[in-house]
Amino acid sequence: MGPLVPQEIIGMNWNLLIAFVVGIGFGFVLEQAGFSSSRKLAGMFYGYDTVVLKVFFTGAITAMLGLLFFSLFGWIDLSLVYVNPTFLGSTIVGGIIMGAGFILGGFCPGTSVCAAAIGKIDAMVFIGGIFLGVFFFAESYPMIEDFYMSGSLGSLKVHEVFGISGGFFTLLVIIAALIMFKLGELAEKRWPREEY
Amino acid sequence: MTIKNVIFLGLIFLGVVIAMVPENTTKPYKLTAEQMLVEVQGAAEMVSTDEVAQWIISKDPSLQLIDVRNPDEFQKYHLEGAVNIPLSVILNDEYRDILDQGVKMNVLYSNGTLNSHQAWMILRQLGFRNNYVLQGGLNYWFDTIMNPQAPSIYSPDEEFAKYDFRKAASGALGGGGSAVVTAPAQGTAEKPKIVRTQKKKAPAGGC
Numbered sequence A: 001m002g003p004l005v006p007q008e009i010i011g012m013n014w015n016l017l018i019a020f021v022v023g024i025g026f027g028f029v030l031e032q033a034g035f036s037s038s039r040k041l042a043g044m045f046y047g048y049d050t051v052v053l054k055v056f057f058t059g060a061i062t063a064m065l066g067l068l069f070f071s072l073f074g075w076i077d078l079s080l081v082y083v084n085p086t087f088l089g090s091t092i093v094g095g096i097i098m099g100a101g102f103i104l105g106g107f108c109p110g111t112s113v114c115a116a117a118i119g120k121i122d123a124m125v126f127i128g129g130i131f132l133g134v135f136f137f138a139e140s141y142p143m144i145e146d147f148y149m150s151g152s153l154g155s156l157k158v159h160e161v162f163g164i165s166g167g168f169f170t171l172l173v174i175i176a177a178l179i180m181f182k183l184g185e186l187a188e189k190r191w192p193r194e195e196y
Numbered sequence B: 001m002t003i004k005n006v007i008f009l010g011l012i013f014l015g016v017v018i019a020m021v022p023e024n025t026t027k028p029y030k031l032t033a034e035q036m037l038v039e040v041q042g043a044a045e046m047v048s049t050d051e052v053a054q055w056i057i058s059k060d061p062s063l064q065l066i067d068v069r070n071p072d073e074f075q076k077y078h079l080e081g082a083v084n085i086p087l088s089v090i091l092n093d094e095y096r097d098i099l100d101q102g103v104k105m106n107v108l109y110s111n112g113t114l115n116s117h118q119a120w121m122i123l124r125q126l127g128f129r130n131n132y133v134l135q136g137g138l139n140y141w142f143d144t145i146m147n148p149q150a151p152s153i154y155s156p157d158e159e160f161a162k163y164d165f166r167k168a169a170s171g172a173l174g175g176g177g178s179a180v181v182t183a184p185a186q187g188t189a190e191k192p193k194i195v196r197t198q199k200k201k202a203p204a205g206g207c
Helices: A013-031 A038-046 A049-070 A089-107 A107-118 A122-141 A139-147 A158-162 A164-188 B004-020 B033-043 B049-057 B071-076 B095-100 B116-124 B137-146 B157-172
Strands: A152-154 B063-067 B105-109 B131-134
Touching: A013 A107, A038 A089, A038 A107, A038 B137, A049 A139, A049 B004, A089 A122, A107 B105, A139 B033, A139 B063, A158 A164, A164 B004, A164 B071, A164 B095, B049 B063, B049 B137, B049 B157, B063 B095, B071 B105, B071 B137, B116 B131, B131 B137
Parallel strands: B063 B105, B105 B131
Antiparallel strands: none
16 A cells, blocks of 8 residues: 555645654654764764664664565555665765764754754754755856766665665664674773763 | 563564565556546557558557467467467566556457456556557457458448558458558558656655
8 A cells, every 4th residue: 555645545745744743753753862962973983872873773674674564564565665866976975075074063964953953052053054065065066966966876775786685685784783783882881981 | 681682682583584585576456446447438448450450561669569368379370579478477577577668559469359358457457558459359350451351332432441451451461362452541540649657756855
């Protein structure tokens, strides 16, 4: 039966409203997980707090397992689920810029809105930075367009590239995630910090 | 055992299960019963034998004939350029690229129209477009194209024109009629419009 919107079980017009509700839920969970603290987020890079890794990998494996089991039960048609197209060059450069901005500013775009919502001034400044970045990107777009659109690989899925089944890839990600969770806890013991 | 370890083991168990089971490849039907009824009553899926003969002779590259009879019958006789996709294996993945596409016009045929219509119904309900059915099937093809009967002398001129076209087509396609033409063939038949397949996309999202 799913996905609900492309199958027109839920009308397109409801899309934004659903996104609004899901977005509020996402922001609430981020806040509750402590992601509105830039010190907690930066802890990932220094090793004293790895909750970011745990939350996002838990989210990823939950979604992977959920989608595959839903597909197995015939509840969702995975071929209709939108997959972002991959542009290899711009993804790598964009990832580096995003990571640099993350460690410099102390937030990622989602958590900055979250932190601004509970009144953190540094997060509001960060959001201003996002808009500046968007503005400069748009203004310089003609110059970087060729690079931005380079390395187009279409809508790739990792398990298809490696030629393994989606289920087996999910198992690998689960094992990798659990190993990383353990390593994260070791790192928290190795570089502890009392107050942050 | 702590609660954390239980969750870890549970996740690994679910991962092992999903890695072991085959992926679900069932394809849910895309059209409702009401939509199907409208399509069936419209009969827009039918193409006439004259149209198909015209396209075969003019070697129209967008025509794809599909023979849904069994391989034995296909070996004995089939239309020029036809591919054999027996009704019993029409859902096999290997034929999906032929049946679900937005470029060519597939014309399904069988001896009569029963099997070709059965195939067409399944394909249409799967949401595939550009599949059509040869009117009257191969039997009618032989009656009209391969062994055309001369109209009675009281018939209107169009009947004679049609007969001349059929005789000429018959000659070109190796049938029983001779290639004597007494009137110019009818103009190129109007083809049904090919509908390009458009994948539905959900809006993009991100962090």
